[in-house]
Structures are given as C-alpha cells and as structure tokens.
Amino acid sequence: MTQGRDLRIDFFRGxxxxFIFWDHVPHNPLAHFTVRNFGFSDAAEIFVFLAGYAAVLAYGKIARRDGWLVATVKILRRxxxxxxxxxxxLAMLMGIVFFANSHVETRDLVQEMGLHYFLSNPQQALVDELLLRFKPNLMDPLPLYILLLLGLPLVLPMLLRKAEYVVGLSVVLYxxxxxxxxxxxATDGGVWFFNPMAWQLLFILGGAAAIHGQRPLVPDARTLPRQxxxxxxAAYLLIAGLIALSWKWPTVHDAFMPRMLGEWLYPISKTNLSPARLLHFLALAxxxxxLLPNSGWTQNWxxxxxxxxxxxxxxxxxLGVLLAPLADMLNALADDALAMQIFSALLGAGLMAVLAAWLDWNKRLNRPAHVAAA
Known part of the structure; x- marks a missing residue:
C-alpha cells in the first residue's frame, strides 16, 4: 500500500x-531564525530539492499514464x-528598486541589488535577460529552476525505471x-551564482525521493536512537549547528576550530553546492x-x-521577490528601525499567505460543479 499526498512537502516549500524572503531583507531581525543560522545549508537547498520532488511526482504520473511525449510537452509548456x-x-523588480532608491538617501539600493549593469549597458542587459544571463539579487533561483526543468525530460524515463542510475550519473556530474x-x-564575465551543473544533484535527489515515496512502506521496528x-x-547537524553559531563570535570560532577541520571545510561554496552544504541538507531532511511523520500536525491553522x-x-x-526591496525601503525610512523591521517582515509573510489563500479560493471558485461535488 502506498502513501497518499505528503503534506509535509507543501509545508516546507511554504x-x-x-525564509527566502526574510533572508533577503537587509537587517531583518527575523532572518536570525532561518535555517541558514543553524548549519551550512539554507532555504535554497530546500527550494531546489522540493522542486525536484514536486516535478517528478507530477510529471512522472503523467508519463506513466499518457506517455513520455505528453509529459515532455507539459514540462516544456511549464x-x-x-x-x-x-x-x-525582472522588469517589475527593476521598477520597484528604482522607486525605492529614489526614497532612500543613505544607501544605493540599485547597486546593492545588482542592477547597475542595466544602467550602464541597457541594450546588452536586455539581451542577457532573454538569455538568462542577467540575474540581479533575488532572481537566481528562477533561472536555475527553468534550466533544471528543461533537462527533466532527458532523465525522466530512466528516473522512473532505475532511479539509482540517474542519481549515480548526477553525482559524477556534481x-x-x-x-x-x-x-x-553570466554578465560582466561572471558565472551563474547557482551552478546548475552542481545544483542539479539536489533536483535529481528530490525526484528520486518522490519515486521512493510512492513505494510500499517497510516499517522499521528499531527506535530512532538505535538507528x-x-x-x-543528528550528530552532524549538531556539529554543523555549533560551528555556524560560532561564526557570530569570530574569536570563539578561531579558538575552538581545529585547523585541519577548517582547511577541509572552508570555503563553503554555495555556487558549487559544497559537500558540507549538501550533507547538511540531506541530514536535515x-x-x-x-521526527515529523505525515500525520495530523499539518492540519493546524x-x-x-x-x-x-x-x-x-x-x-x-x-511576490516575495517584489516585497523584499519594498520592505528594505520601509525599514530605511522608519524612525523606530527595529519595530519597522519586525513589522515589515511579518507583513510580507502575511501578504504572501494572503496571496496563496486568494489563489486557492479562486481555484475552487472556478472548479467545475461536478468536480467540486466529488
């Protein structure tokens, strides 16, 4: 017997x-409580892994039911x-950042958001935008997801039959x-901040996890402490958490961090998805x-x-991408900085929840009557 829909996937995507929104608002006190403060990975790993999980779960069902060609067409359309x-x-983000920059006199938001390239090379920037090479701050995850989704039809048939082979090839590429x-x-002779050759591994692992989740459950009689x-x-998460917390106090970090461990660990590359980051996310997941089975806890408000x-x-x-510079502008203009920083962070998260609620209500409103009745 296979499991039904795992609501934990939706919960952690949300x-x-x-976390992505909070992490990208400068000086946001609530960003101290996101996952990046307690280990080597952050919300980006969660986003990419669950994107692969959801994509393979959805298009894998289509491929099994209607064939690979139909699934490929739907993937390309998406x-x-x-x-x-x-x-x-990107066009809306630039408009908002230029508007916010005109109201903030103490900082150059255009420079901080990586939009100076557009001002100095507008024509080339438009071309680079179409080629997914112009990616200001906050915009990196979407081009990565587009590219990973375009590559999914190439591996989907084998992923559905022999997922371990695809994972093995993905590890080699990584x-x-x-x-x-x-x-x-990327622009100015640079490269993609999220290297798709490395981050594809998380996407593939997410897809493999989706396939594994559809198989019959095999209960393990051992208790968690005995596994x-x-x-x-859990031990790796504890060690990584202590190291990450020590970064807030450099003298403590330098005093207790073994030199050989530091030489192996640093730098922890986000661009190439450092093994320390990858292992931290996999251990966390x-x-x-x-610890959190797919049970009733997902039903609370x-x-x-x-x-x-x-x-x-x-x-x-x-919406989170567009709200981040607006929240930054409000924080910069406020007299009581701390109160406004907390308010703007909570307001942004609330608006994101309101948008999701409206979309859900609108979807149910447009659902055919016989489907709604069923």
Missing amino acids: LALI AWVLYVVHIFL MLAPWFQWNLA PLFVAA YVIAK LARQSCRMGRYSLEVFC
Whole structure:
C-alpha cells in the first residue's frame, strides 16, 4: 500500500519561501531564525530539492499514464511559463528598486541589488535577460529552476525505471563540475551564482525521493536512537549547528576550530553546492522526515497556511521577490528601525499567505460543479 499526498512537502516549500524572503531583507531581525543560522545549508537547498520532488511526482504520473511525449510537452509548456514570468518579474523588480532608491538617501539600493549593469549597458542587459544571463539579487533561483526543468525530460524515463542510475550519473556530474570549473556564463564575465551543473544533484535527489515515496512502506521496528543513520545525521547537524553559531563570535570560532577541520571545510561554496552544504541538507531532511511523520500536525491553522503557500510556490515566490526591496525601503525610512523591521517582515509573510489563500479560493471558485461535488 502506498502513501497518499505528503503534506509535509507543501509545508516546507511554504516555509522555505518565507525564509527566502526574510533572508533577503537587509537587517531583518527575523532572518536570525532561518535555517541558514543553524548549519551550512539554507532555504535554497530546500527550494531546489522540493522542486525536484514536486516535478517528478507530477510529471512522472503523467508519463506513466499518457506517455513520455505528453509529459515532455507539459514540462516544456511549464518551463515556457516560468521563462515569461522571469522576464516580467525582472522588469517589475527593476521598477520597484528604482522607486525605492529614489526614497532612500543613505544607501544605493540599485547597486546593492545588482542592477547597475542595466544602467550602464541597457541594450546588452536586455539581451542577457532573454538569455538568462542577467540575474540581479533575488532572481537566481528562477533561472536555475527553468534550466533544471528543461533537462527533466532527458532523465525522466530512466528516473522512473532505475532511479539509482540517474542519481549515480548526477553525482559524477556534481563532482566533475567544480574540478573542471563547469558553469554557465553570466554578465560582466561572471558565472551563474547557482551552478546548475552542481545544483542539479539536489533536483535529481528530490525526484528520486518522490519515486521512493510512492513505494510500499517497510516499517522499521528499531527506535530512532538505535538507528545508526539517524544518529549519524543528528550528530552532524549538531556539529554543523555549533560551528555556524560560532561564526557570530569570530574569536570563539578561531579558538575552538581545529585547523585541519577548517582547511577541509572552508570555503563553503554555495555556487558549487559544497559537500558540507549538501550533507547538511540531506541530514536535515532525513532527521525531519523521521521526527515529523505525515500525520495530523499539518492540519493546524499555521501549518495549513504554509501548505497553501507551498502549493502556489511560483506566485508566492514572485511576490516575495517584489516585497523584499519594498520592505528594505520601509525599514530605511522608519524612525523606530527595529519595530519597522519586525513589522515589515511579518507583513510580507502575511501578504504572501494572503496571496496563496486568494489563489486557492479562486481555484475552487472556478472548479467545475461536478468536480467540486466529488
């Protein structure tokens, strides 16, 4: 017997969207409570992994029911929608940042958001935007998702039959990418901040997890403390959390951090998805999956709001991107900085939840009567 819909996926997608929004508002005190403060990974890993999970879960069912060609057409259609959304979102983001910059005199928000390239090279910036090479701050996850989605039809048939083979090839590409410095070109001679050659591994692992989740459950009679893998993952999370917390006090970090461990650990590359980041996320996902089963806790009011945001992740993500510079502007103009920083962070998360609620209500309103009755 297989499991039904796992509401934890929607819940953590919604939570990741809130964390992404909070992490991208400068001087936001609530950003101290996001996952990046307690280990080596952050909300980006959650977003990409669950994107792969959701994509394979959805298009895998289509491929099994209607065939690979139909699934491919639907994937390409979705990628096209994301591409169009990316272009319009970037245009709206630039308008908001230019508006906010005209009201903030103490900082250059255009420079901080990485939009100076557009002012100095507007024509080339428009071309680079169409080629997914012009990616200001906050815009990196969407082009990555577009590219990973475009590659899904190439591996979907094998992923559905022999997922371990695809994961193995993905691991090889992940290991070779930093060694041979494989990445895609960006503006000003740079490269993609999220190297798709490395981050594809998380996407593939998410897809493999989706396939594994559809298999019959095999109960494990051992309690969690007696499961070696759980103990190892929990220990790694504890060590990583202590190291991450020590970064707030450099003298303490330098005093207690072993030199050999520091030479192996640093730098923790986000661009190439450093092994320390990858292992931290996998350990975090495994421990949470064991400690929080897919049961009634997802039915409380707050959890349901996060689940709803996760179901409409594209729309909510876009709103969060647009709200971040506006929240930054409000914080810069406020007299009581701390109060406004907390208020703008909570207001932004609330607006994202309201958007998800409206989209859900609108979807149910437009649902055919016989489907709604069923």
